[in-house]
Amino acid sequence: MRWFWIDRFTEFACGSHAVAVKGVSLSEDHMHDHMLGYPIMPNSLVTEGMAQAGGLLVSETYSFSELVVLGKIAKAEFFTCVRNGDQLTYRVKIEWVRGDGAAVKATAHVGDKLHAEALLFYARLDEETDGLFGTRLFRPRDLRHWLSLVGVFEVGLKADGTPMQESDYPLEECAAEV
Amino acid sequence: MPSEEEIFEKVREALVDALGVDDDEVTATATLQGDLDAESIDFLDIVFRLEKAFDIKIERGELFPEDILTNADYVQDGKVNEAGIVKLRERMPFADLTKFEAEPVVQNLGQQLTVKDMVNFVAYKLAA
Numbered sequence: 548m549r550w551f552w553i554d555r556f557t558e559f560a561c562g563s564h565a566v567a568v569k570g571v572s573l574s575e576d577h578m579h580d581h582m583l584g585y586p587i588m589p590n591s592l593v594t595e596g597m598a599q600a601g602g603l604l605v606s607e608t609y610s611f612s613e614l615v616v617l618g619k620i621a622k623a624e625f626f627t628c629v630r631n632g633d634q635l636t637y638r639v640k641i642e643w644v645r646g647d648g649a650a651v652k653a654t655a656h657v658g659d660k661l662h663a664e665a666l667l668f669y670a671r672l673d674e675e676t677d678g679l680f681g682t683r684l685f686r687p688r689d690l691r692h693w694l695s696l697v698g699v700f701e702v703g704l705k706a707d708g709t710p711m712q713e714s715d716y717p718l719e720e721c722a723a724e725v
Numbered sequence: 726m727p728s729e730e731e732i733f734e735k736v737r738e739a740l741v742d743a744l745g746v747d748d749d750e751v752t753a754t755a756t757l758q759g760d761l762d763a764e765s766i767d768f769l770d771i772v773f774r775l776e777k778a779f780d781i782k783i784e785r786g787e788l789f790p791e792d793i794l795t796n797a798d799y800v801q802d803g804k805v806n807e808a809g810i811v812k813l814r815e816r817m818p819f820a821d822l823t824k825f826e827a828e829p830v831v832q833n834l835g836q837q838l839t840v841k842d843m844v845n846f847v848a849y850k851l852a853a
Contacts, residue, residue, distance in 0.1 A: 618766035621743070643776070646785040648769040668769050 551696070553637060559703035561607050561711065564640040567600040567697065572632040588629035590663065592695045594620060597665050601639040601651035603699065605669045608644050611690060611716045618648065618670040625663045633694040647671055654689050691718035726851055732779075733844050739774035740840065743767055753841040761840075771843075781850045788846055789838070790816045794831050805829040818847035 558566040562647070571588050572578070578586040598617045606615040629635060636656045643650040648670045655663040694700065703711030727735075737751040744761050757763040763771070772783045786792050793799050793816065799809030810826055811828055813834075820842040 619770060621770055643773050645769075645772075648766075650769070650773050668766060668773070670766055672771065 549564075550595075552592055552599050553694070553697055555696075556600070556603075556641045556699040556702050558633075559604070559607075559699050559711070560568035561616055561703065561705050562641065562644075563603075563706070564638065565604045565723070567637045567639075569596050569635045569637070571629055571631055571633045571635060578631055585680055586631045586635055588631075588633070588635070590623075593625070593629060593635065593663050593664060594623055595641060596635060597637050597663065598667055599609060600637045601653055601667050602669060603694065603697075604641060605644065605649045605651060605671075606680075606690075607699075607703075608641070608649065609671055611687075611694070611718060614672040615649075615669050617667060619668040620665060621668060622666040623663065624665075627657065627660060627662045628706075629655075629657055629662055635662070642666075647673075687718045694718075726848075729844065729848065732847050732851075733840075735778045736775070736840065736843050736847060739771060739778055740843075743770040743774055745787055753839065753844070755840050756836060757838050757843070758836050759839070775843075775847060779847055779851060781847070783850070787816075788843075789835065794834065800831060803831055805831060805834075819849040 552569060554569045556565055556567045558564070565578040573586060577589055577592060579586055581589050598620075602615055602617060606613075609615065634657065637650050637653060638656070639653045641649060642652050648668060651667045651669065653663075653665045653667060654661060694713075700711055700713050705711055728833055733753070737748065740746065740751050740761065741748055742758075744763055746761050746765060750761060755761055757767075757771075768789065772788060775781065776783055790813065793809055793812050794805070796809075799805055799812055805813065805825075806829075808831060810822070813822060813825075820838065
């Protein structure tokens with residue numbers, strides 16, 4: 548199983564906001580034991596979904612060229628239970644962005660019902676800090692693959708309203724990294 | 726321009742929200758990392774809240790000049806040299822660096838930043 552906690556984006560407005568959806572299925576491993584006889588999507592994974600949607604939105608503000616990691620969940624509140632058969636809609640909005648990080652407000656709904664609210668902080672790991680990890684956490688082609696799977700370039704719009712183009716971003720594999 | 730007490734109250738509120746500490750823990754002499762357990766990512770949260778609370782813009786490195794602390798011209802054997810101290814005084818006129826100057830180990834700077842330094846920083850920004 549891959550660590551993908553959004554299925555696809557339905558909106559992706561660069562530098563502003565995004566909407567992503569995730570269908571919750573009984574075939575997912577975590578639903579088997581959480582809880583026995585009464586499957587509930589764990590709220591930690593709902594948070595991960597919001598964080599992934601927000602993280603890709605923030606990463607775009609740095610042209611998908613540098614690593615962005617979830618640094619802090621400043622707030623997370625949950626109001627209901629998410630069951631198998633539900634579809635989660637994640638809405639993320641960039642509240643604040645700076646050279647070294649960003650803040651995102653996120654919500655998760657099932658239908659019209661608010662399930663979760665969160666305030667998330669992301670840290671940008673640039674060339675200076677990247678070296679602390681010794682090796683890159685993932686490669687540009689892996690990021691490109693993920694962006695493609697979740698439909699970012701199908702629905703994404705740049706700040707001027709024109710469609711995002713994959714070729715606008717440095718997602719090609721460098722020869723040295725192959 | 727708000728009074729020092731008004732600034733302190735807003736700084737306290739920002740620190741309570743960002744660090745999950747109690748009101749009475751946020752005293753003027755409390756250190757952010759030592760007493761209030763702030764981690765590096767918390768500084769982004771704190772800056773975010775200060776910008777909103779005071780309608781100011783805080784650039785990277787303005788509150789905590791990490792570029793000086795990672796510059797080989799200013800740091801030797803893990804300690805900030807004379808030139809580095811001069812640079813820090815220029816960049817951090819809001820902070821009381823007396824204690825740091827006595828033992829200028831790089832890691833000490835963050836450890837010694839106090840709530841009072843934050844209040845002074847905001848007052849310095851508002852006066853600019």
